[in-house]
Amino acid sequence: MQSATPVSNELLYGLDDRPRPLPALLAALQHVLASFVGIITPPLVIGSILGLQAQLPYLISMALMVSGVGTLIQARRPLGIGAGMICLQGTSFAFLSAILAAGMLVKQRGGSAEDILAMIFGVCFFGAFVQVALSRCIGYLRRVVTPLVTGIVITLIGISLIKVGITDLGGGFKAADFGAPINLALGGLVLLGIILLNRSRRPWVRLSAIVIGLAVGSLAAWACGVLQPHALPALPLIALPQPFRYGFAFDWTVFLPVALIYLISSIETVGDLTANCMISRQPISGPGYLARLKGGVLGDGVSCLLAATFNAFPNTTFAQNNGVIQLTGVASRHVGLYIGALLIALGLFPLLGAILQQIPKPVLGGATLVMFGSVAAAGVRILAQAPLDRRSLLIIATSFGVGLGIAAQPSLLDQLPAVVKTLFDSAITSGGLSAILLNLLLPEESLPASAAALIEEP
Template structure:
């Protein structure tokens, strides 16, 4: 066992091997920081699309693939993986696009299996977009600028807030939607998360969302809103490739592909932050190799997720905070994290228990998460030195993106294909921002300054648990 150099504030550097007990303790803190973020997308998608019977398996696979993905990123197989202590988890950025894909099938009268076949088929092909971009990621900063990324991420967060607020009000389809009991439970959950976040203890803050959901769950129990009927599930969840079949639709694919492009840039920023807190180079050949490998790992892990029944993966930036908190940057800790996630994923009873979570509890937590996504997008925009051109791009992109969800009838004259594509606020905002960035000339005085900005992007969809 070696330790980090004396001039470093790390207890264990990237290539050091902590003792098993210390490594396990550090791994538990990473799991605490990311567990809720990994399972919540499955809970939301399952609840909104009415996939209740499939939820235990979806949650199990979310944990299982997160474990496999974390191992791949840390171990590094050839060009795949960053070789850093970075945790892979289900990405919130894809949530609106995945729901849109599901509704395309649901509105046609498709079954749960049909919905999931479409979602996973589209996500499978979209993962190759990120794999391709990993090879040229260092050249994309002139196209996917901080303004484009910030617009897309802010739009994602704002468009998802309706989902969180609907759950606070009782959830989609609730007969007594907006009843006082729902608002009380959602409000207690939200207030607890806010209160915990104000504590100075970093360990307590890392578990703020989990504690808030627990307090909300207890409140819901005393108000008679918890149903302890747990569905019968297998003892062990066996990962099955394409369990629900395989389908594809261009209208569903385009929004997911656009977000894959943005996610590749976000991952670059996240891995840059990870390198910084791990006291590793943030420029030069080794750095570029890690960035390319990390983004490629994101794509490969998202492909595995679609294959085994989970949603697209990305690196979680809140785990960079855990590295700073523990002083442990060893990539060998990721092996413990991966093993624990895989173990948790093999038992679908975990997903069955989480399925009893009342909608207002989930809504109170996700409202914070989605608001954090939007705030992260705004922060990305704040890193750019905005000029009149940028403000125009932002104004038009936000106007069109949020306009199509405020007035969906605006697409009534479109063909079915284009109506499906342009009914997505993320797609409209993303395409608008990219096209305007390419068409409108950039002021020369700002071109040099903006080239450095993409490396600062350490979004969340990935910061959702930092709230």
């Protein structure tokens, strides 16, 4: 059935409408443009910091391919897995700090690149079952991990990642030319370009701001001699998925921070799905809505299981694609099938990853600084929507104080057992657990009778 009749003042195609192939393909391309850089940036950051340059082309290919499969599952909703909407799955920035900590731990032990990836994917594989289990108890989960807790953790994630972005902007970790004026100029050019492009009134320019910024920055780096393209490695024309290509390992000390982020990621997905329902003109209450939430979070969990199995980093539902739905007026879940097919096609070719790997770190840092800052800003926005009474402010202050304090002075835990230090030397785990515990233990403040009466008056 084809329909071009608006189901509302804003939608050209409703959730179950079937657009013709050409408009569906064009809408899908906009979704891919909006998410492409977000999908490939985490592998680029992880690979550059952990020294996984040889594995990067394959890791990028698998990131794109798994994102495509996960998007298909969300749109198709087989066996109740998925939300049955355009829920583009992409590599999650939220896991970067925990993954980098796990990789650095293995590296400090003398592990090889394969050992690092075996540990990361093994921990993420078991962590995905946390999200699968949480999908069955969404109602209870939303009462335990409130918007206040979610906002605190997401803000801490963003603040932790900003250090990664600014390090790349300077030239990279332990770079001989770290902080060189040319590095700062290139990173600043990309940063300024993205800011200006995001202020454009043309939707396609805003959606492509990061892609354009990276392209302009790379051209400037080439003109200045910073980017010196080298011969592409001998890679197969097509990359085929290989389950657990790098092996499988597990460590409790790195599992717990990852499990906590799966918990937070599930709550974030609930918020993204709710926004998607509103934009797609679907109910945001009742049994149908709850079933869609359960299926969507379960779809995220299954995508993460596939990601860990086929050598990609954890996935999540991308929030920016809700904006694409709103801009295009196309909410049809059938467009999700086109999006998934395009991402899978891109993931088949590892040469794409080898080309992207040559982007200079200052250029990449200029873009990731905005992305990571936007993660922190998203957390602040969630906090602003929570009632900020004395109890909430105390939880925020304590969680930020503990999390950021330990991150600033990790030697504070040096005299404690190694397992404690490994678990709590991250701002996310120490601050996030503080927020969850305080939210459970501190009683809610009740309003005085006079204030309650004033609120109840019309």
